[in-house]
Amino acid sequence: MGNLSFNLKDKVFVVTGGSRGIGLEITKMLLDQKAKVAICGRKQEGLDAATAELNAGENLLAVPAHVARSEDVDGLFNRTLEVFGRVDGLINNVGMNIVTGLVDADPGLWNKIIDSNLNGTFLCSRQAGQIMREQKKGKIVSISSIAGRRSAPFMGIYGVAKAGIEMMTKVMAQELAAFNVQVNAVAPGMVRTKFSEPFWSNSEIYEQIIKSIPLGRIAEPADVAWTVLFLCSEASDFITGQTLMVDGGASAV
Secondary structure, eight states: OTTOOOOOTTOEEEEETTTSHHHHHHHHHHHHTTOEEEEEESOHHHHHHHHHHHOOGGGEEEEEOOTTSHHHHHHHHHHHHHHHSOOOEEEEOOOOOOOBOSTTOOHHHHHHHHIIIIIHHHHHHHHHHHHHHHHTOEEEEEEOOGGGTSOOTTBHHHHHHHHHHHHHHHHHHHHHGGGTEEEEEEEESOBSSGGGHHHHTSHHHHHHHHHTOTTSSOBOHHHHHHHHHHHHSGGGTTOOSOEEEESTTGGGO
16 A cells, blocks of 8 residues: 555645654655645654654654644644645644543543643644635544544543544534535544553453454554545545544444
């Protein structure tokens, strides 16, 4: 699949949380497709490490930003426009979770998880939507999760945030359809990243997890990234308001 072309040469993408995990894999693939990419992250050292690893020269822009702060989001998009002149696609990839029950959750923890996952996705999508509406063209792709559809104890706040992202995807898709902007989401099950390492690195837990996945394995970051690239390409121009499940068939059971 490495030589698959999505016709993204010189297109400009913003990838939030693009310095690690799924976001880094998406950024790598976009750069392989000869796209230009602006990534953001909260920690400068993480951005520096990703920039060194990606080694993409002037095709890569790294901007420190916390997506739940509107002034940071303004700065991210203003800098991207300043350097690259347009925004063809936004990938809302930033996400975090702290395992906690809902009933006993600290309200501050609720705010932190909702901020990172849902509010950040709103602020970035709002900015991108305004830019793309003017351009009369664009793609917004958000990373959701199977947790947004399948309730699980101690994953509740994260699940609520991801369910919110899926509804936001539908609403924005309708609002932006007249301007030739497609808005979709990708919902993975478990992916082999640092984020979920406590689960997949334990062989007993892993065996339990894959029993519920018809394809018999968890997702690799590339499984998610290929789907995102499809939704960023002309091949998906008639798809909007959808959430594609990338879960090895788990939700089909």
